[in-house]
Amino acid sequence: MSTLINVGRQAPAFTLADRDGHILAYGEIPTATTLLFFFKYDCETCSLTAPLIERLHQALAGQALKVIGISQNPISETTEFIEQHQLTFQVVLDTNLEVSADYGFDAVPAVVLADRSRQVGFSFEGFVKQELLELIRLTAASCSTPPPEIVRTEDQLPEHRPGCGSRVHDPEIARRLAVRRNRATLSARQVRIPIDEDPFEFMASQGLDDGLPVVPPTEERVLRMLSGTTRAASQVVAHIPPNLAPATVEKIAINAVMAGCRPEYLPVVIAATEAACNDEFNLHGVLATTYFATPVIIINGPIRHRIELNCGGNVFGQGFRTNATIGRALQLLVRNVGGGRPGGIDMSTLGQPGKFTCCIGEHEELSCWEPFHVERGFSPETSTVTVFAGEAPRAIRDQLSRTARSLGASMGMCLDTMAHPKLHRMGQVLLVVSPEHARTFGRDGYSKSDLRHRIQEVTARPLRALLPDDECQKGMAIGALPQEFIGQDGRPTTVALETPLSKFSHEDNILIVVAGGTAGKFSAVLGGWASGTTGSTAVTREITT
Amino acid sequence: MKDSIVILDPTNEIEPIGRQLATRPDQLQGTLGIIDISKPRGDVFCDELERLVRQQLPTLDIIRLRKPTYTKPTPANLRDEVGASCQAVIQALAD
Numbered sequence: 001m002s003t004l005i006n007v008g009r010q011a012p013a014f015t016l017a018d019r020d021g022h023i024l025a026y027g028e029i030p031t032a033t034t035l036l037f038f039f040k041y042d043c044e045t046c047s048l049t050a051p052l053i054e055r056l057h058q059a060l061a062g063q064a065l066k067v068i069g070i071s072q073n074p075i076s077e078t079t080e081f082i083e084q085h086q087l088t089f090q091v092v093l094d095t096n097l098e099v100s101a102d103y104g105f106d107a108v109p110a111v112v113l114a115d116r117s118r119q120v121g122f123s124f125e126g127f128v129k130q131e132l133l134e135l136i137r138l139t140a141a142s143c144s145t146p147p148p149e150i151v152r153t154e155d156q157l158p159e160h161r162p163g164c165g166s167r168v169h170d171p172e173i174a175r176r177l178a179v180r181r182n183r184a185t186l187s188a189r190q191v192r193i194p195i196d197e198d199p200f201e202f203m204a205s206q207g208l209d210d211g212l213p214v215v216p217p218t219e220e221r222v223l224r225m226l227s228g229t230t231r232a233a234s235q236v237v238a239h240i241p242p243n244l245a246p247a248t249v250e251k252i253a254i255n256a257v258m259a260g261c262r263p264e265y266l267p268v269v270i271a272a273t274e275a276a277c278n279d280e281f282n283l284h285g286v287l288a289t290t291y292f293a294t295p296v297i298i299i300n301g302p303i304r305h306r307i308e309l310n311c312g313g314n315v316f317g318q319g320f321r322t323n324a325t326i327g328r329a330l331q332l333l334v335r336n337v338g339g340g341r342p343g344g345i346d347m348s349t350l351g352q353p354g355k356f357t358c359c360i361g362e363h364e365e366l367s368c369w370e371p372f373h374v375e376r377g378f379s380p381e382t383s384t385v386t387v388f389a390g391e392a393p394r395a396i397r398d399q400l401s402r403t404a405r406s407l408g409a410s411m412g413m414c415l416d417t418m419a420h421p422k423l424h425r426m427g428q429v430l431l432v433v434s435p436e437h438a439r440t441f442g443r444d445g446y447s448k449s450d451l452r453h454r455i456q457e458v459t460a461r462p463l464r465a466l467l468p469d470d471e472c473q474k475g476m477a478i479g480a481l482p483q484e485f486i487g488q489d490g491r492p493t494t495v496a497l498e499t500p501l502s503k504f505s506h507e508d509n510i511l512i513v514v515a516g517g518t519a520g521k522f523s524a525v526l527g528g529w530a531s532g533t534t535g536s537t538a539v540t541r542e543i544t545t
Numbered sequence: 546m547k548d549s550i551v552i553l554d555p556t557n558e559i560e561p562i563g564r565q566l567a568t569r570p571d572q573l574q575g576t577l578g579i580i581d582i583s584k585p586r587g588d589v590f591c592d593e594l595e596r597l598v599r600q601q602l603p604t605l606d607i608i609r610l611r612k613p614t615y616t617k618p619t620p621a622n623l624r625d626e627v628g629a630s631c632q633a634v635i636q637a638l639a640d
Contacts, residue, residue, distance in 0.1 A: 189554040199550055216552045245557035254555045285616035336555040477585040534614035
């Protein structure tokens with residue numbers, strides 16, 4: 001929408017050069033009545049107006065009127081325009097279009113009449129004959145002279161002709177101008193990379209990457225990224241461990257740029273940061289552990305479609321920008337803002353590929369159950385992000401089960417090996433059920449609760465089979481058993497030894513989502529890390545813009 | 546300026562304070578704290594450690610402390626307790 005500077009306001013001062021490099025500083029000192037004429041060379045309405053402005057200049061130059069032409073084009077095209085219309089008033093070049101942007105018009109020609117103190121007396125854009133006549137009258141009046149004869153019968157001027165779009169709206173220029181306009185909202189330190197240095201190599205040499213090249217976060221890219229949220233750039237979203245450094249929206253945007261995100265992903269990255277940085281999720285521990293855990297991001301709700309998130313085939317795999325870059329952005333934030341790096345606070349023995357990125361969407365449309373986030377108390381229309389401290393996905397292969405009960409047993413048997421078959425009463429686990437498997441459950445009317453119950457049923461084994469023994473010294477620690485299991489001698493009681501223990505301490509520890517392609521009777525399990533108040537618990541947050 | 550590319554700093558822009566190791570005492574005296582970080586069998590290890598220290602330094606006072614969980618940093622109140630009551634402390638990562 002045009003915000004052409006109008007009557008009563010002060011015309012912005014500017015400094016521009018003409019074709020010979022002579023500087024014109026408008027507004028530096030009080031000047032005569034000034035007529036500013038903005039044009040571009042390939043605009044027919046500008047060509048219609050230019051001769052009339054020239055005549056006004058010829059008529060009133062002696063009456064102390066100063067006409068300034070302001071060209072939106074480079075020298076050669078500007079010269080062509082000047083020669084075509086035989087303009088004799090001074091023409092300067094708005095090379096960066098910043099003056100045009102300051103004056104706020106949408107279309108050229110744009111004409112602004114201002115008095116000695118730069119107060120605007122009249123302005124218009126495009127061509128309207130009545131406005132032109134009014135301009136002539138007001139210009140002459142401000143020069144204390146009768147209106148000259150500017151319009152001739154042979155001109156056959158139309159009553160009205162729309163102007164052409166100002167070049168400030170050319171996409172590339174608009175982006176550049178936005179950077180200039182919004183630069184004040186940024187506060188991150190600027191780092192100059194010498195032009196003879198490859199930016200990718202520079203960033204790698206500074207330790208700012210994750211082992212793969214990152215996109216250089218220029219001001220323009222960061223500002224474009226910030227357009228993806230309505231939050232202020234300075235807002236602190238969370239404090240990222242291990243250094244508990246404040247993550248502002250701006251810092252999140254910078255790292256999202258580096259990860260390769262598009263602006264519309266930014267709200268998801270912000271919500272994921274919020275979800276991960278609290279005592280419940282315990283990102284510090286997830287990062288520092290020698291175990292495999294890393295934030296696994298699960299996205300639910302309508303935003304999945306808007307950002308083209310993959311929920312289908314190869315959902316954990318490569319080739320999907322949305323999934324790949326959202327997960328990567330969170331990891332880069334931990335590294336760059338939080339200061340968590342492998343070999344430093346990150347002490348993982350083996351790590352896992354998900355520590356580059358791990359982000360999936362639930363395939364809600366192919367689920368036989370209500371969506372994961374609805375189960376966790378959100379409405380279906382709400383978009384959410386959940387973080388779960390998980391291992392890498394591992395296969396559950398069952399192409400033969402035709403009943404939900406059998407398939408549930410298969411899943412239980414596979415889940416029993418999580419971490420170690422002799423470790424039971426475990427914390428959270430993420431079970432990713434494929435659409436084909438979900439169909440089997442749906443056909444039999446098997447609820448998530450039924451599935452959880454079946455998993456607990458088939459994994460239940462007496463305590464005696466889970467304790468360390470000569471055959472396998474790994475097993476459940478006596479100290480981790482409930483108090484009532486332990487006798488006077490500090491050993492498990494006879495009753496306790498025969499008590500069946502299921503794989504998970506509570507059925508609710510089994511998190512279930514549906515994801516993946518439509519073909520393949522394969523599901524996946526992502527083992528958890530230490531759970532509960534002494535470890536990490538999955539956290540869900542709403543995604544807001 | 547055309548001679549360089551400008552990027553925005555993705556870090557927290559804070560130079561981390563160098564974490565210096567505390568000065569090691571020449572000899573153990575006063576109170577020694579032994580902190581169990583709550584890993585399985587950490588108590589077994591700490592018991593044995595305490596036995597060996599008592600054997601060699603019978604006059605030393607030893608107090609046993611325990612982190613609530615190995616998964617999180619030492620809570621402030623435990624750090625304060627160590628600072629107020631111990632001249633030396635033994636704490637190590639497990640596994």
